[in-house]
Amino acid sequence: MLAHRRRIVAAATLLIGYQSGEALVPVLIGVAVDQATATGDRARLLLWLAVLVVDFAVLSLCWRFGMRVALLGGVRADRDLRLAVTARALDDRGTTRTDLPAGALVSIATADVRRTTRVNFLLPHGVAAVVGIGVASIALLVVSVPLGLLVLLGTPVLLLVARWLSIPLERRAEVQQDSAARAAGVAVDLVRGVRVLKGIRAEEAGRARYRAVSRDSLAATLPTTRAEAGHAGALSTVTGLFLALVALVGGRLAASGEISVGQLVSAVGLAQFLLTPLSTFGEIIAVLAAGRASATRIGGVLEAAPATPLGQAGLGPSITGEITLAEVRGGGLDGVTLTVEAGELVCVVCADPATAGALVRYLAREADPSDGRILLDGTPFTALAPSALRQAVLVSPHDASLFEATMRENIVAGRPGDPARAVRAARVDQMTAVFPAGLDTPVAERGRSLSGGQRQRVALARALHADPPVLVLHDPTTAVDTVTETEIGAGLRALRAGRTTLIVTSSPGLLAVADRVVFVEGGRVGADGRHDTLVHANTSYRELVLA
Numbered sequence: 001m002l003a004h005r006r007r008i009v010a011a012a013t014l015l016i017g018y019q020s021g022e023a024l025v026p027v028l029i030g031v032a033v034d035q036a037t038a039t040g041d042r043a044r045l046l047l048w049l050a051v052l053v054v055d056f057a058v059l060s061l062c063w064r065f066g067m068r069v070a071l072l073g074g075v076r077a078d079r080d081l082r083l084a085v086t087a088r089a090l091d092d093r094g095t096t097r098t099d100l101p102a103g104a105l106v107s108i109a110t111a112d113v114r115r116t117t118r119v120n121f122l123l124p125h126g127v128a129a130v131v132g133i134g135v136a137s138i139a140l141l142v143v144s145v146p147l148g149l150l151v152l153l154g155t156p157v158l159l160l161v162a163r164w165l166s167i168p169l170e171r172r173a174e175v176q177q178d179s180a181a182r183a184a185g186v187a188v189d190l191v192r193g194v195r196v197l198k199g200i201r202a203e204e205a206g207r208a209r210y211r212a213v214s215r216d217s218l219a220a221t222l223p224t225t226r227a228e229a230g231h232a233g234a235l236s237t238v239t240g241l242f243l244a245l246v247a248l249v250g251g252r253l254a255a256s257g258e259i260s261v262g263q264l265v266s267a268v269g270l271a272q273f274l275l276t277p278l279s280t281f282g283e284i285i286a287v288l289a290a291g292r293a294s295a296t297r298i299g300g301v302l303e304a305a306p307a308t309p310l311g312q313a314g315l316g317p318s319i320t321g322e323i324t325l326a327e328v329r330g331g332g333l334d335g336v337t338l339t340v341e342a343g344e345l346v347c348v349v350c351a352d353p354a355t356a357g358a359l360v361r362y363l364a365r366e367a368d369p370s371d372g373r374i375l376l377d378g379t380p381f382t383a384l385a386p387s388a389l390r391q392a393v394l395v396s397p398h399d400a401s402l403f404e405a406t407m408r409e410n411i412v413a414g415r416p417g418d419p420a421r422a423v424r425a426a427r428v429d430q431m432t433a434v435f436p437a438g439l440d441t442p443v444a445e446r447g448r449s450l451s452g453g454q455r456q457r458v459a460l461a462r463a464l465h466a467d468p469p470v471l472v473l474h475d476p477t478t479a480v481d482t483v484t485e486t487e488i489g490a491g492l493r494a495l496r497a498g499r500t501t502l503i504v505t506s507s508p509g510l511l512a513v514a515d516r517v518v519f520v521e522g523g524r525v526g527a528d529g530r531h532d533t534l535v536h537a538n539t540s541y542r543e544l545v546l547a
Contacts, residue, residue, distance in 0.1 A: 093309065154245075311381070334522070344515050347511050348518045402458060427491065
């Protein structure tokens, strides 16, 4: 913040020099005219022309360096605020704002930040404009007291009119920005799910959804654009009338002999000069109107309460990997109690998919249960520092994203080294055999160049290669065929031998290799045992996993 203030002050100081120099140009021209017509003294005329040249040199340098500092200040403020929004979105504690899709967050971190930080660029111009008007007013007072008073008294009135004209623009800007963010969010969701839409032949439904939200955005944008145009036109009209009044008063004073020809030239030049700072005020007011709505949206992200508080405790040098859920409630869980022993491979089958999702979020500590505790080696998750928890427990979600890189780079992203064992266990070797470049095959952003099953295998290989003390997987093979799923189950069990693994799934190929299966029904643990035993003994379990 201090660095931003310094840049604003430095830019404002330089631009004040520019505006002051610009205000002095008509004054110096008027003096030169009077010297030429009244005295005819060539030497004095050349002297004032030299002063005018020096003034132009100073104002040019001030403009160049003032714009440079102001532009850098705006760019750096934009970067810093964008990083702050991104850091908040990636905060280990999560956020209670669940109403913002990824597209809306992108819109806030880009368009809203750009609109807000534009003030850092324009504020020095506004300060310089105030000083420029002050210099012009003093000069006009020297030329003529009526002209100076007219400018001094008329400028505040003009600013109040400009602020009044900006009120409708500010209201419409907020609605327009919300609509644009919603449209961006829908667009991102549709791009992510384009394969699914094509698979179920729902492309037209997707297009219809985007058309509808785009129409809403357009309906909000058009009034905002009309308001912006109306604001600019009305402000130009009011400013033009004010300048015409200044020129008219100056002309009458010159005609009556109260001021000289040179003073008239200065007065008209100063009146024309006022057009620039007054236009600057209009631009700043318009930017503030749009920026205030954007700042509110940014504040909603930055000030949102964290979903989980931060712990401070660390873990010892030896992590056994025992996971305990003690009377956990929330998200469909109603007092779930279970223990995954160190080195055990346990599958959890949830009758309700929403309950499975909540369990995975709690294990990833994206949220905390409303009641009960989750412990790692006897230490509550809530007491652990996020870095310590992430180091010990890796949660691979069902929709794990891939990066725009090669398959190999995606797999070794979390841990350097040879990924061959993880590649074989996840049966990525089977799919890379059909690619000429093998593991060095490029992957498009979010893995869009791969099929659903291929993405799942690469994501699983990445999680296995990371080799954490505790690995939590959520439906890692739903898009994989049955034969491959069985092979993956066997490979996963062999690779994770002696390491704690918890899989939230209802896939028989994975359930068959588990040391035991915990069946959660109605929010409670309904059964616990081997997969083959539960299939014969529990009707609800059998219907769910064999359906």
